[in-house]
Amino acid sequence: MAITVIGSIAIDNIETPFNKTGDILGGSASYFSLASSFLTDVKIIGVVGGDFNKKHLKVFKDRSIDISGIKTEEGKTFHWAGRYGYDMSDPETLATELGVFSSFKPAVPHGSKNDMLFLANIDPDIQFNVLQQMGSPKLVALDTMNFWIEGKKEKLMKVMELADIFIINESEARLLTGESSIFSCAKAVLKSGAKILILKRGAYGATMFFENKFFMVPAYPLENVIDPTGAGDSFAGGFLGYLDNTGDMAFENLKKALVFGNIMASFAVEDFSVSRFASIKADEIKDRFRKFREMTYFEEL
Numbered sequence: 001m002a003i004t005v006i007g008s009i010a011i012d013n014i015e016t017p018f019n020k021t022g023d024i025l026g027g028s029a030s031y032f033s034l035a036s037s038f039l040t041d042v043k044i045i046g047v048v049g050g051d052f053n054k055k056h057l058k059v060f061k062d063r064s065i066d067i068s069g070i071k072t073e074e075g076k077t078f079h080w081a082g083r084y085g086y087d088m089s090d091p092e093t094l095a096t097e098l099g100v101f102s103s104f105k106p107a108v109p110h111g112s113k114n115d116m117l118f119l120a121n122i123d124p125d126i127q128f129n130v131l132q133q134m135g136s137p138k139l140v141a142l143d144t145m146n147f148w149i150e151g152k153k154e155k156l157m158k159v160m161e162l163a164d165i166f167i168i169n170e171s172e173a174r175l176l177t178g179e180s181s182i183f184s185c186a187k188a189v190l191k192s193g194a195k196i197l198i199l200k201r202g203a204y205g206a207t208m209f210f211e212n213k214f215f216m217v218p219a220y221p222l223e224n225v226i227d228p229t230g231a232g233d234s235f236a237g238g239f240l241g242y243l244d245n246t247g248d249m250a251f252e253n254l255k256k257a258l259v260f261g262n263i264m265a266s267f268a269v270e271d272f273s274v275s276r277f278a279s280i281k282a283d284e285i286k287d288r289f290r291k292f293r294e295m296t297y298f299e300e301l
């Protein structure tokens, strides 16, 4: 039981209307692995540059994440800068510098070839390359963003055809499919291969489409959101971590996985970077699960 993730390991600069910070650890693989480490074993495949401060690796080691697949190459670490408005959603991208990811040739370790695979947000060429090297992955899930939809749509569509689960922001699903309603988006995506579609809706939670059914979960209500960065990747970590932990793909269990996704996302946004993951206690996760039940349960008429 383990998940292998390929995705960005980044140095971020983040601006919100209330705060500004720079040179902090970010990246889709970073948030995903930390969130899922509370539910299952995780292995990262990725690359950092010579400028990457090794102190960041301790964050992963402290959560027993396997980082033997993180390579250091000559050049600069992936860098992203983003700015949020007062609604604290859909950031404006100020800079995306691929650095060492622009020439990265991933190698999937032998021990990862049959794991559950998460193709976190990164260049679809890299996602495709990793997928080609897998043996019989238990399940393949995929995430992406507007940067790659606009830049590499054709390759992205190829990866989509091979994925079991597609996790994407609602606004990006519209951009990808050209459809407006979420049901039309779901139809278009599910036609192209994936069996399950999850639309992330920021502060409004997430919607899951599976066969002819759908299910919605609100976001965990928080009074103070410090930094929304990584919410989507942490959502994926909670969702897939729970599925890997339970090994149950029945619709009722997928619903619980959706709740775990929202729980892990709620922790991610309570502090800058991945800081909050260092202080989460098992009881807090259970407590938020209970609150979700209270918040969404009502009796029949």
Ligand code: AMP
Residues within 6 Å of the ligand: 008, 010, 011, 012, 025, 026, 027, 028, 031, 079, 080, 096, 121, 122, 123, 145, 147, 148, 228, 229, 230, 231, 232, 233, 234
């Ligand atoms: P999220 O807020 O969950 O969508 O993800 C935020 C993380 O994605 C940040 O820490 C960024 O470093 C990373 N990121 C931003 N743009 C890209 C991109 N084009 N490819 C891969 N990762 C990215």
